[in-house]
Amino acid sequence: MSNFWLVAKHEYRNVVMRRGFVIGTAAVPLGLALLIGMVILVERSSENRLPIGYVDQVGFLDENAQPAAADDEERIEIQAFADEASGVQALEQEEIQVLFVFPPDYPETVKTELYYLEKPPSNDVWREFDDFVRLNLVRGLPEDVAYRMLEGTNVVVYDTASDREFSESSIINVILPMVASFFFFFATMSAAGYLLGVIATEKENRMMETLLTSLTPGQLIGGKALGLLSATLTQLTVHIVTALLALKFASPVIEALQKAVIPWEYLGLLALFFFPAYTLVAAVMVAIGSAAVEMQQAQQVSGIVNLFFIAPFFLVALLFSNPNHPIIVFMTLFPTTAFLTVSLRWGLGSIPTWQLGLSWVILVGSTAFMIWAAARIFRAGMLRYGQPLTFKGALASLRNQ
Amino acid sequence: MHTVEVSHLAKRFGDIEAVVDVSFAIEPGEIFGMLGPNGAGKTTTIRMMMDIFKPDAGSISVLGGPLDLPKKRRIGYLPEERGLYKDQKLGATLTYLAMLKGLDQKTAEGRLGQWLERFDLTDYRQKKVEELSKGMQQKAQIIATLLHEPDLIVIDEPFSGLDPVNTRLVKRIFEEQRDAGRSIIMSTHQMYQVEALCNRIVLINEGRSVLYGRVEEIKRNFAGNAVELKGQGDFTEIPGVLETRQLNGSWHLALEIGADPQDVFRALANRDGVKIDRFELAEPSLDDIFISVVQDGNHGSEAGHV
Numbered sequence: 001m002s003n004f005w006l007v008a009k010h011e012y013r014n015v016v017m018r019r020g021f022v023i024g025t026a027a028v029p030l031g032l033a034l035l036i037g038m039v040i041l042v043e044r045s046s047e048n049r050l051p052i053g054y055v056d057q058v059g060f061l062d063e064n065a066q067p068a069a070a071d072d073e074e075r076i077e078i079q080a081f082a083d084e085a086s087g088v089q090a091l092e093q094e095e096i097q098v099l100f101v102f103p104p105d106y107p108e109t110v111k112t113e114l115y116y117l118e119k120p121p122s123n124d125v126w127r128e129f130d131d132f133v134r135l136n137l138v139r140g141l142p143e144d145v146a147y148r149m150l151e152g153t154n155v156v157v158y159d160t161a162s163d164r165e166f167s168e169s170s171i172i173n174v175i176l177p178m179v180a181s182f183f184f185f186f187a188t189m190s191a192a193g194y195l196l197g198v199i200a201t202e203k204e205n206r207m208m209e210t211l212l213t214s215l216t217p218g219q220l221i222g223g224k225a226l227g228l229l230s231a232t233l234t235q236l237t238v239h240i241v242t243a244l245l246a247l248k249f250a251s252p253v254i255e256a257l258q259k260a261v262i263p264w265e266y267l268g269l270l271a272l273f274f275f276p277a278y279t280l281v282a283a284v285m286v287a288i289g290s291a292a293v294e295m296q297q298a299q300q301v302s303g304i305v306n307l308f309f310i311a312p313f314f315l316v317a318l319l320f321s322n323p324n325h326p327i328i329v330f331m332t333l334f335p336t337t338a339f340l341t342v343s344l345r346w347g348l349g350s351i352p353t354w355q356l357g358l359s360w361v362i363l364v365g366s367t368a369f370m371i372w373a374a375a376r377i378f379r380a381g382m383l384r385y386g387q388p389l390t391f392k393g394a395l396a397s398l399r400n401q
Numbered sequence: 402m403h404t405v406e407v408s409h410l411a412k413r414f415g416d417i418e419a420v421v422d423v424s425f426a427i428e429p430g431e432i433f434g435m436l437g438p439n440g441a442g443k444t445t446t447i448r449m450m451m452d453i454f455k456p457d458a459g460s461i462s463v464l465g466g467p468l469d470l471p472k473k474r475r476i477g478y479l480p481e482e483r484g485l486y487k488d489q490k491l492g493a494t495l496t497y498l499a500m501l502k503g504l505d506q507k508t509a510e511g512r513l514g515q516w517l518e519r520f521d522l523t524d525y526r527q528k529k530v531e532e533l534s535k536g537m538q539q540k541a542q543i544i545a546t547l548l549h550e551p552d553l554i555v556i557d558e559p560f561s562g563l564d565p566v567n568t569r570l571v572k573r574i575f576e577e578q579r580d581a582g583r584s585i586i587m588s589t590h591q592m593y594q595v596e597a598l599c600n601r602i603v604l605i606n607e608g609r610s611v612l613y614g615r616v617e618e619i620k621r622n623f624a625g626n627a628v629e630l631k632g633q634g635d636f637t638e639i640p641g642v643l644e645t646r647q648l649n650g651s652w653h654l655a656l657e658i659g660a661d662p663q664d665v666f667r668a669l670a671n672r673d674g675v676k677i678d679r680f681e682l683a684e685p686s687l688d689d690i691f692i693s694v695v696q697d698g699n700h701g702s703e704a705g706h707v
Contacts, residue, residue: 006497007501010497014489205485205487206483206484207485207486209451209478209483210480211501213452213453213476213478214473214502216470396415
């Protein structure tokens with residue numbers, strides 16, 4: 001195994017074996033399981049599957065025209081009553097859980113009367129009965145018209161510049177970039193934070209000189225960066241898988257997911273920007289970790305530097321209201337904010353190709369420069385035990401070495 | 402072929418000339434001492450040898466040429482500023498460091514068992530490094546230097562933090578390594594250890610190698626630069642004398658380079674209240690030579706020792 005992979009494996013194992021990492025990784029699944037368990041428990045305890053009763057004094061409802069149940073769904077039975085008295089009696093005898101009465105003037109007033117005992121009808125009851133009434137209202141119309149009326153409007157907007165489609169049903173394509181931006185950004189900053197800690201601790205431990213006689217700086221830093229990113233992605237994967245499993249319990253979201261088309265274009269874009277963006281953050285952290293005397297000092301400096309990376313989160317309101325605002329365009333092109341801004345903007349509309357291209361070129365160029373600079377600062381700073389590398393000293397190391 | 406050959410090395414950090422002109426060569430199967438006062442340029446020279454710093458001028462040949470990764474694997478390096486991962490287990494840390502030097506895990510773990518036993522650290526294999534005493538950590542670092550059986554061993558102050566028993570053990574181990582044909586470069590301020598272990602030395606002062614050669618030859622060249630006397634009176638502040646020490650009832654005087662012992666004797670004889678029972682030339686210790694050369698600045702090189 002080459003030294004690069006040895007370092008990566010060593011760092012990976014070091015992080016994932018830490019108690020804090022294990023707790024942090026397990027906390028989300030356990031928390032979600034607990035939450036879902038409690039929700040299920042509450043729902044089960046309050047679930048009422050008694051039939052829904054109705055009295056149709058208009059004569060527009062057909063008891064047999066009930067909506068078809070989905071495969072994994074059991075519909076609540078809907079039962080007709082000849083008159084209000086028999087319906088109320090059934091309600092009082094708890095044969096039904098709720099009674100809707102459609103008075104003769106319903107077509108004019110669009111008002112119904114509702115009877116229930118103690119608890120008002122649940123959302124399930126409203127949804128079930130709403131479907132039933134809507135189905136009856138379109139009964140007799142041509143099938144395609146009935147389908148259109150039941151489904152409602154779905155405006156699809158085509159963007160000719162990017163050949164992309166935006167519609168209500170593709171809402172997931174808006175949510176996904178939000179979630180992905182957050183998760184990948186978390187991974188980047190988390191791995192970079194680990195890297196900062198590892199470099200600063202390496203310096204504190206006086207290990208650097210020994211390691212540099214076995215490894216090139218590239219192997220040492222590259223291996224550490226890969227190992228730490230892998231550890232963070234491991235944690236993230238556990239969290240994402242858990243979240244997806246949790247979504248199984250949220251049928252409306254699943255419905256949206258089922259309609260969604262996998263946005264390969266977005267995933268490609270994400271990959272294209274993610275790796276140079278992570279490398280840029282990692283290089284910045286290496287430079288800070290090498291220049292600082294100890295961990296605390298490194299964290300203070302990195303806290304300020306991080307603001308340059310998380311700036312798009314502060315301007316998210318502007319991003320939503322006007323994704324093409326000059327400030328947003330600037331953040332698209334600025335290397336530290338490019339990844340996050342591009343990722344968030346993608347879901348809100350199309351990004352002009354020239355902006356994407358220029359942004360990527362600037363990002364990659366800045367990353368290449370930062371790797372070069374970090375390597376020099378690393379060489380100059382790593383062996384300065386007990387004394388920080390000043391900004392002036394860092395600049396001198398860029399010129400001199 | 403020399404194991405290491407350093408020729409007219411120079412390195413500057415901004416306005417500071419850390420190394421001006423250092424040259425020496427190391428033979429296979431010898432323990433080579435690198436001496437010099439603090440800030441003389443020893444560590445910078447070692448770091449240039451180890452390819453941590455690039456020299457501004459001069460050339461370095463290690464194990465037959467420029468230092469590359471395969472050659473780095475043949476070097477064991479115990480730097481002056483050293484440590485281990487404090488929050489990790491001793492055994493795992495040493496195995497990892499040996500694997501970085503090219504050993505497979507099984508071999509590394511096998512050899513580690515033997516070294517831990519020899520250094521009486523077997524019971525600490527599964528303990529975290531931070532739980533070990535300073536001396537134990539020092540022994541662990543020596544194991545990390547030797548575990549991959551390097552051809553060239555570079556050690557900076559190897560005896561610091563060791564008790565006399567472990568110092569003796571480490572000395573014995575270095576002698577074994579030398580007898581096995583390995584070259585050892587040892588940088589230390591403990592002159593008696595250098596005298597006991599080293600075949601040859603280089604003395605670096607103010608960035609220059611000012612003294613270089615076999616220990617016995619150097620001592621022979623400096624004979625007459627120290628005087629031992631017995632008597633009563635004030636033996637301090639004598640012209641031509643760099644340092645006066647009292648040893649077991651005798652006085653040991655380290656002379657300036659070029660100072661004539663007869664002139665010293667005359668100066669003492671002319672002093673009031675001084676009575677001399679015995680006055681003889683002493684074989685200078687490396688300590689005397691170190692002080693003579695360092696306090697006389699560049700006289701060493703002027704005297705033709707390099």
